[in-house]
Amino acid sequence: MANTTLNPDALTIMLVAGEASGDAHGAELINALRRRKADLRFIGCGGPRMAAAGQEQLFDLTRHAVVGLTEAISHYFTFRQLFFKLVTLAQMQKPDAVIFIDNSGFNLRLAQALRPKLPDSRLIYYISPQVWASRAGRVKVMKRTLDLVLSIFPFETEWYEKNAPGLPVHYVGHPKLDLLLPDALGQTEEGRIALMPGSRTVEIKRHLPVLWEAARLMAERKPNLKFMLISPNAEREREAVEWIERYGRTGFHYETCHNYQLTHLNRCQLALVKSGTGSLDCAFARVPQIVLYKVNPLTFAVARRLVKVKYLSMVNVLSKNPPIVPEFIQQDCTGPKIAAFALELLDHPKMRKHMIDQMTEVIASLGGEGASDRAAREVCLELTKVARGQSHSAHLKPA
Template identity: 30%
Template sequence: MSGAAPLDIFIVAGEESGDALGAGVMAELTALHAGEVRFRGVGGARMHAQGLAELFPMEDITAMGFAQVIAGLPRILRRMGETTEAIVSLPPDILVLVDAPDFTHRVARKVRARLPKLPIVKYVAPTVWVWRPGRAKAMAPDFDRVLAVLPFEPEAMQELGGPPTLYVGHPLLGELDRLRPGPQEAARRDASPPVLLVLPGSRRAELARLGPVFGDVLGRLQRMMPGVELVLPTLPRRHSQVEEIVASWPVKPRIIVDEGEKLAAFRVARAALAASGTVTLELALAGIPTVAAYKVPWLEGRIAPFFIRVKTAILPNLIVGEAAVPEYLQWHIDPPAMAARLVRLLEGGPEREAQLAAFARLDAIMGEGGDPPSRRAARAVLEALAASRQAQTPMCP
């Protein structure tokens, strides 16, 4: 297939996580296509390193929190129009939109109205299985294919009338070698004193809400099981806030901000106390039994049950279809019970073994051992392009 025609791919990401996903699929597209691949669009440093010709800085469409969204709305709307015009004025072979649904879905709708035959792929399905299920059906006219990172999402999208959806694998599947212990680390995981990971969240508000709860739990754990080694990985930008929070705890964890140190801690940890979120999936894939907790503001906690469509906030539980990881949410947070459960997970026994067995099933369900997710995603993009071209080829009489 040498000498294949060049590909012009327009790709947009609006967040740091999307930049990482976008860079991965760009690298694989370059490797898989026999000809030249040119990338235009919006992304961060990782995508730039893969050759992205930047339309404008990704930070212009990144907004976290209600106040920032309102303040940045004129800029975001202007960038939305500029993105649409750049695509329509010089149509690419395919449009790939990575996560950031508030921005990318609107771009898709505008582009589809003006270039109805341009293939459009969405990388990362929106969480229609959690809330706002009508988004699935609303997406159907605008996307030719959605690439999902969770194995139950294709079925959920189909049931809700969404566009064709393909599971390509979660990006964490590409991190397993860095998350899982080697022989010496496995021995440390089983040795004393046990290492407990403390993961109270990465957002300022959730740290503030969960900090006192985690301090209470760890104080009780220390009295029940003295000598546990506590390690708290956090982001550099949260270091000072975390230090302020743990200052009032009865027992102080070792705080680390380096990514390499965090991964090293994952490889030797025997159990974890964590905020619910993607980190619970990271812990499950690392084989670390966990107790999870979460709190939201009072009003949000009162109205959420009327909108949330799932019974658990823990990704491993959703994927394996059982309550493998215990979760203490909102009104049901119980520090004495959480501390007692951590003791059982650290000491070993039926509860620990049940979680580990569920995590082994997780591997099979998520497709561990196959091609990296970024490669599967790149293949899916090329297949969507081929299908679009075939559909547009006139039939011979």
């Protein structure tokens, strides 16, 4: 195994993250692993946060994040090239463990490709693919391929016990709880509205026009509203600002920001947010929210046949009494509809308080802080099996 660390016996961990949220969680995991074992070496791909945490990065995969069938097809050759670069890296470096972080469309295929090439490496999936929501058959691939799944939602372990007995799955809690700062709650500014179009370029192009129209209509009714456009990183903020400068007619007050979302969200009275990680961020910050989502019509038609859950937002999926936040999906994802509901929420404090109370219950169900440390502990346990020369798990046989 090639190794550039001072200690020639140091273990190498390859991590693969392809989205902004995965980059954040991957960075926290690297830091947690280093606290347990300082001389680990980290290679692979992720984003700027994982690079800053010390990952030797082959490339930034988060820059290529897409969503939807047609978008994935249009980027097929780019992803194919990146895919085989990672396979080559793994074959050359022979890492002691490979950690796949979320991004199942890419990572599950990569895990399949690496399993026969790395028979002595531990293959670990952090942030389980949502096989319980769609394409449950993928669990057969997971059972044949993976040594361990680290789950962040409490109901997932029971689902796996029923549908993939023998596949090691450990619930570690949600890593976002590790990022909550002491000032992440409270200090709300009346009339401050968060606009959160998403973390991918295609999501900004699709959702920002809808959000901008909703903001304009809301400002016409309430001129004192202040809008904050929140992006997951500087690159996405730049793309959003470029769109605004080119197409966005202003007539209302707005500002932009990026990086640590919760420190900005706690100032907001309401959030208009694309379904996904941002919706959970709003719940963590106890900010009332309106969820929106829009994809290519072909993607939506295919998804309707595959998705088995009733709601799209994880806040609603996790709730015992859904829906607790409104969802404006596809043809309902329009500026006028969203603006009308947002204005109603702003005019009714009791509605907002009820939503906050229900979101608080959802967050309480996710456990407490320490998810990254618990995940690091499970990874280190897998690494001890490498040190003992133990082959990959006995469950890895055709399902």
